[in-house]
Amino acid sequence: MKQRSSYWQLLPYIRPHWKTITQALTCTVGVTVFWPVQAALAGQIAKFIGQGDITALAQLSGILALVFLIQKVLMYGQDSLMAKAALAVAFDLRKQVYAHIQRLNLSYFETAKTGDLTYRLTEDIDRIGEVVNKIFHDFIPCILQLIVVFGYMIYLNWQLTLATLVAAPLMGVLIGWFGEQMLIFSRRSQNRISNLSALLTEVFSGIRLVQAFAAEDYEIERFAIEAEYNRRAKYAAEHLKAIQFPVVGFMYAMSVLLLFFLGGWQISKNNLTGAEFVSYLAAVGLLIDPISHITTNYNDFKQGEASVDRIFEVVAIQPTVMQKPDASTLPNVTGKVEYCHVNFAYLPLLKGG
Structure with missing residues (x-):
């Protein structure tokens, strides 16, 4: 079983753009700092109301x-800089993979599917670029927002915060399980799309042969079968998503109901004021978006x-024919090649020329 994430292989492509990413992360820290400030101001506004x-109220607004x-x-600044870095990573990766494919031997292309290679160089690399962008401009900011807002919630009332975190481990396990299943379904779906792309490339490039042998019905049936496999693979992934969001959403709703009950109990014990509870609820509201995004x-x-x-x-994949490090350099060719009674046209040959 693979223990290390495949994303570690992207580090050599991410590292050259560390300056842009650092600038974007600096903006991210600035964005994150203002979340608890907003929650605190919301509590003060409720008090003045x-x-x-x-x-x-006007001054605070x-x-x-x-x-x-x-x-x-x-x-x-965060979003624009992260998009710039992510697109650069995808560009570098696409160039290197294309150059690598160009250096492979002809024996590889005898078995490789053109549609599959096309899909990998376009859709797969585009998806990698999108994920790199999401990691830095969405996932990391959401994690930082959760940490900072949770810290503010603990500052307001640590007993209430710990009580509301009861469901957090279960939600983490559920999200992890759904993610692993999604990886399995995604691999299957992408392989099906790749096969479909390869089939289309094969048929369209050889359409004259298909029509010459009256194989249109055969190709239509073959395409329908492959398209059905693709539909099933995609539906399996979407069906999993349809299950995941209601389950995680229900767990979150139960946590909010528990929060209201415990908040009222803390106010009755004089451990929390009404304004502080409003500020606390504002902080909880700031958790909804990052939790949804992380999922x-x-x-x-x-x-x-x-x-x-x-x-x-x-x-x-490595070339089967490798250049030896001690290979001899071919000398310059001397002499000449003569063509006698050779024609490069069709009509003279018909006339016996």
Whole structure:
């Protein structure tokens, strides 16, 4: 069983772009810092609303608007820089894989499917680029947001926070299991798409032979069978997603209900004020989006891992004819080649020329 993720093989392609990624991560840290600030300001706004203090409410609303503005500017920097780095990684990978394929021997191309190679160089590498982008511009920011917001929740009321984390291990196990199943289904689906692409390339490039032997019905049936395999593989992956999101969503809903019950209990014990509980609820609200994104991203990462495996399968293929390090250099050829009574046209040959 494979213990190490296939994504480690992408490090040599990510490393040259570390400056751009570092700049983007700096923006990410700035974005993350403002999340607990927003939750704290929400609690203060609730307090001023209860007191009817319009002046303080207007001042605090202005501060909150400024916080939103700065955060969104930083978010723009994060997203644009990460997209730049991810596209550069995909570009470098595509160039190297294409150059590697060009150096393979003819014996490889006798068995390789043109459609399969085309799919790997286009769709698979595009998916890898998308996953690299999601890791840095979505997944890592969501993880940081969870850590910072959880820290703020512990600061407000650690007993309430620990109680609401009861379902976290179960949710983690469920997400992990669904992710592993998604990897299996994704590999199967991508292989089916690759086979379908190879079939189309084969048929369209040899369409004259197909029509010459009146094999249209045979090819239609063959395509229908391959397309059905592809449909089944894709449906299996979508069916798994359809199960996953309601299950994880139900677990999260139960956690929120438990939160309201325990929050009321803490207020009754004077361990928490109403304004603090509003701030706490705002922090919980800030967890909904990152948890949803992490769940979705984990599925995407497993689908992308199948693409990484397919790309590096090609990279691992070595030419059967290798250049020896001590090979002799051919000398310059001297002399000449003469053609006598040779024609490179069709009509003179018919006339016996």
